[in-house]
Amino acid sequence: MADWLSRNVRIAGVERALKAGEVLFRSEQRTVGLYEVITGKLRLVRVDRAGREALLHVAVAGETLAEASLFAPAYHCDAIATTNAVVRLYPKAIVLTEFERNPETAQAFMAMLARQVMKLRTRVEQRNIHSARDRVRHYLALNTGADGRNVKLTGTLKDLAGELGLTHEALYRTLADMAAAGEIERLKGKIRLSKPLA
């Protein structure tokens, strides 16, 4: 996952375990660096004085967290472990000096961010599709393998439902309907389109 980090930065990473509910950082605190989620889930929230939370993001294993904090003096939201979790901290000073000393590292980081932007924009667009069927079609169209027919499924269908912003029931039904209509075939660990795209 962390292919965007040079070896120098990687080895500077410091792991920290969090219990569910524990706070990783709070808004206004001085930024210490960039985090990577190793296991578990954290939620990023903005909290008002009354203690109400407005959810900004849920970060899961493999994601990076607080990228913007590298360039800001203080955090702009709270990060709280939703489950027991392990995170790895890459200290700000080390990362930034590495970026200066080593432009390829900086480029790799930029490239990673740019890819994320693209992926997130796509996901926002996906969520603009109201029909479950069309949303599934959109997902399949953008995730076919090289042959334009097979879509590998990572994780459970329940996970996929979450990624698509559908309830698992809705997804099961939609897939069943599409299979019945001959639009797709459901195979072990993958879905095959009856009509290849590419």
Place this chain on the structure above:
Amino acid sequence: MADWLSRNVRIAGVERALKAGEVLFRSEQRTVGLYEVITGKLRLVRVDRAGREALLHVAVAGETLAEASLFAPAYHCDAIATTNAVVRLYPKAIVLTEFERNPETAQAFMAMLARQVMKLRTRVEQRNIHSARDRVRHYLALNTGADGRNVKLTGTLKDLAGELGLTHEALYRTLADMAAAGEIERLKGKIRLSKPLA
């Protein structure tokens, strides 16, 4: 908007006008650089052999486009003007050499990307909220001014509806209901929360 660009890069920008339907670039073509949308709308799509489009993103005035292309030899999608449009091209070579020569520029670019990632993650989270009322509340909570009461409205309510992923009718009704319930006040160009958050 383009505060993330150093003067050197800015002046290297080349404007180009596109008619509605005109193609800015196609998948597989060699990348020439990064674009900024000055006016109009472009859509980014993946097109299969049958000519069907899968929408990745709609870029509007003020946005940057194809950030990832700086780090890739070829484009991975098509960009097509949806309306008449004007874009500004920042040539790849100039931008990249500027990044190397001028680490602050590189940092500014990274910071801009990181902020975008945050904003997009937040938007995805927003779309996970099903109830129109709660979605509006989420938006208001995250867009109050310094006083925690006033939310400035940029553009029309119709635009806001689009940003929230609601039909304009649904938004009108929701705002009317919230105002009737005393939760908000609707003023010229802004909305005021009856109970400040911060």
Place this chain on the structure above:
DNA sequence: CGGCGTTTTGAGAGAGCTCAACATCGGTGG
């Protein structure tokens, strides 16, 4: 074999979407 999570199917209700009609506002040209 037993238990837990995933997958599947059922029924019902609610919420937003769609289509439609109308009001309002700002700008334009006669």
Place this chain on the structure above:
DNA sequence: CCACCGATGTTGAGCTCTCTCAAAACGCCG
């Protein structure tokens, strides 16, 4: 100055679709 026009804003009614709650079948692992 006024009439017109287009876009925004507003309200109404009906419908579809997904969500929610429920229950059962299936599969995997200990």
